[in-house]
Amino acid sequence: MNIKEFTEKVCKEIAEILGKEVQYQEVYKLNSTKHYGLMILDSGSNIAPTIYMEQFYDMYVETGNWRKTINQIITTYQSNSISKRLDMEWFKDFDKVQGLIFHKLINFGANIALLEKVPYTKYLDFAIVYCVRCENEEIGDGSILIHNSHLEMWHRTTQDLARLAEENTPNLYPLFATALKNIIQDCTGCSIPDEDAPPAFVMSNKTRLNGAISIRYKGILKAFSNMLKSDIVILPSSVHEVILMPLLGHKGFKEFKDMVYEVNRSQLSKEEFLSDNVYLYRRDTDNIEIV
Numbered sequence: 690m691n692i693k694e695f696t697e698k699v700c701k702e703i704a705e706i707l708g709k710e711v712q713y714q715e716v717y718k719l720n721s722t723k724h725y726g727l728m729i730l731d732s733g734s735n736i737a738p739t740i741y742m743e744q745f746y747d748m749y750v751e752t753g754n755w756r757k758t759i760n761q762i763i764t765t766y767q768s769n770s771i772s773k774r775l776d777m778e779w780f781k782d783f784d785k786v787q788g789l790i791f792h793k794l795i796n797f798g799a800n801i802a803l804l805e806k807v808p809y810t811k812y813l814d815f816a817i818v819y820c821v822r823c824e825n826e827e828i829g830d831g832s833i834l835i836h837n838s839h840l841e842m843w844h845r846t847t848q849d850l851a852r853l854a855e856e857n858t859p860n861l862y863p864l865f866a867t868a869l870k871n872i873i874q875d876c877t878g879c880s881i882p883d884e885d886a887p888p889a890f891v892m893s894n895k896t897r898l899n900g901a902i903s904i905r906y907k908g909i910l911k912a913f914s915n916m917l918k919s920d921i922v923i924l925p926s927s928v929h930e931v932i933l934m935p936l937l938g939h940k941g942f943k944e945f946k947d948m949v950y951e952v953n954r955s956q957l958s959k960e961e962f963l964s965d966n967v968y969l970y971r972r973d974t975d976n977i978e979i980v
Contacts, residue, residue: 792854893930
């Protein structure tokens with residue numbers, strides 16, 4: 690039984706046990722990543738979280754215990770069910786939405802199918818896509834990816850989104866930057882002497898989610914390059930963060946490219962992948978280029 694067959698069977702059994710409508714879901718996320726899930730619909734609520742099946746499928750394959758797996762899925766549903774109706778009327782009003790619009794970076798080539806459905810701006814080998822930040826006491830904080838249908842509803846353009854996102858994003862998601870040695874020390878518990886530490890910085894936002902867009906924050910790379918008195922090599926660590934290193938006259942980028950390639954395949958989930966390329970910020974032009 691593959692995961693699709695597993696999910697379909699789970700849907701039928703949970704619908705019988707709970708006496709509720711259960712919908713089968715195939716969800717595509719960043720970089721064409723496909724997930725299998727289900728939604729259990731409650732009367733009186735207009736929202737239901739998607740319960741992804743991958744971990745439960747692995748549990749069943751490992752244990753062979755169907756009943757225990759079903760019970761765990763039901764427990765997860767009961768822990769996350771939402772009994773209230775969520776008021777989304779505010780989302781239809783652009784005046785209420787515009788201050789919450791932000792943008793993030795994704796890989797262009799790996800998301801062609803998604804980009805047919807959403808407004809975006811092409812940038813280097815990236816696509817800049819646009820979202821609306823949501824804050825709700827019932828379901829917690831999150832975001833809604835803006836689709837072409839939303840633009841039609843609001844009677845707005847991609848250029849409108851780009852202008853607002855450029856202004857809003859640094860305020861909604863303030864910059865986070867620290868020396869790479871600090872991250873290494875936090876992860877390993879080992880102190881690194883200053884003389885042994887690489888002259889590198891990790892840059893993201895304070896949530897450490899979708900923070901690679903921080904390379905587009907106005908004046909940030911200029912400030913780093915002035916501090917380091919150098920052009921800046923940018924390594925795309927993930928969609929969440931980038932690593933900045935001074936160029937310092939180093940023209941051989943193969944080592945950097947090999948490192949990015951290896952990390953992308955050994956340390957990241959498919960959804961976190963941003964790019965295999967390496968970038969250079971030039972102080973004299975105030976621009977980023979692929980090297």
